[in-house]
Amino acid sequence: MTTMNKSIVLTIIVISTIFTGCKPSREKSALEIQNFEKSLYSQQTFSFNKPKGDSLLKMYDEFITRFPEDSLSPVYLFKAANLAITEGDGNKALAFLDQFIKKYPGHPKVPVCTFFKGYVYENILKNMDQAKESYLFYIEKYPNDDFVKDARMAIKNLGKTPEQMIMEFEAVQKLDSVRKADSIANLKAKKHRT
Numbered sequence: 026m027t028t029m030n031k032s033i034v035l036t037i038i039v040i041s042t043i044f045t046g047c048k049p050s051r052e053k054s055a056l057e058i059q060n061f062e063k064s065l066y067s068q069q070t071f072s073f074n075k076p077k078g079d080s081l082l083k084m085y086d087e088f089i090t091r092f093p094e095d096s097l098s099p100v101y102l103f104k105a106a107n108l109a110i111t112e113g114d115g116n117k118a119l120a121f122l123d124q125f126i127k128k129y130p131g132h133p134k135v136p137v138c139t140f141f142k143g144y145v146y147e148n149i150l151k152n153m154d155q156a157k158e159s160y161l162f163y164i165e166k167y168p169n170d171d172f173v174k175d176a177r178m179a180i181k182n183l184g185k186t187p188e189q190m191i192m193e194f195e196a197v198q199k200l201d202s203v204r205k206a207d208s209i210a211n212l213k214a215k216k217h218r219t
Contacts, residue, residue: 051092058084058101078112099129106138115149136167140176153183 061084065077085105089098106121122138122145129135143159146152160176167173 051088051095054084054088054091055097058088062104073111075112078108082108082112082117093128099125099132099134102128103134103138106141110141110145110149113149115145118145118149136163136170137172139163139166140170140172143176143179147179147183157183 058081061077061081065074065081082105085101085108088095088101089105092098102121102125106118106125109115109118109121119142122142125132125138126135139159140163143156143163146159147156157180160180163170164173164176
């Protein structure tokens with residue numbers, strides 16, 4: 026090898042070492058995320074800090090992109106979806122939820138991700154048709170899951186104001202009270218006749 030070729034090879038090795046060294050390792054990235062999570066969710070924090078939340082979302086996304094097969098990637102992807110929901114960014118939350126469902130179809134958190142899609146459509150994006158469709162899909166696909174009852178209740182109350190829900194609840198309570206009073210009166214009348 027000529028001196029010039031040796032210089033070129035040496036330069037390439039040095040440059041790739043520099044670029045490789047600039048990216049944090051998996052362990053360093055995970056530690057940075059852990060420390061950032063602690064600062065965002067510390068007890069001294071009284072309100073949610075959106076700029077910090079955005080930074081954490083970026084850190085999650087970078088880790089997931091750089092280490093897609095790592096065992097922490099589904100954990101961070103799920104946390105990213107929840108953080109996007111907390112921030113009220115429905116489109117970003119849906120993107121993370123869809124990514125989780127597609128990339129980890131056998132993961133135990135897929136059913137809850139499917140339920141959260143309905144929640145996002147209903148509460149953040151205010152798209153009641155999509156919310157209903159998502160909830161119905163969730164109920165059909167995971168009929169024995171923990172949130173089926175919540176999904177059915179959500180479908181029943183889609184688009185209703187809190188005042189409407191309170192009025193309906195009070196009407197049901199009143200009807201139940203009347204039924205109980207009638208039952209007691211019937212029992213007393215029956216007992217009196219005998």
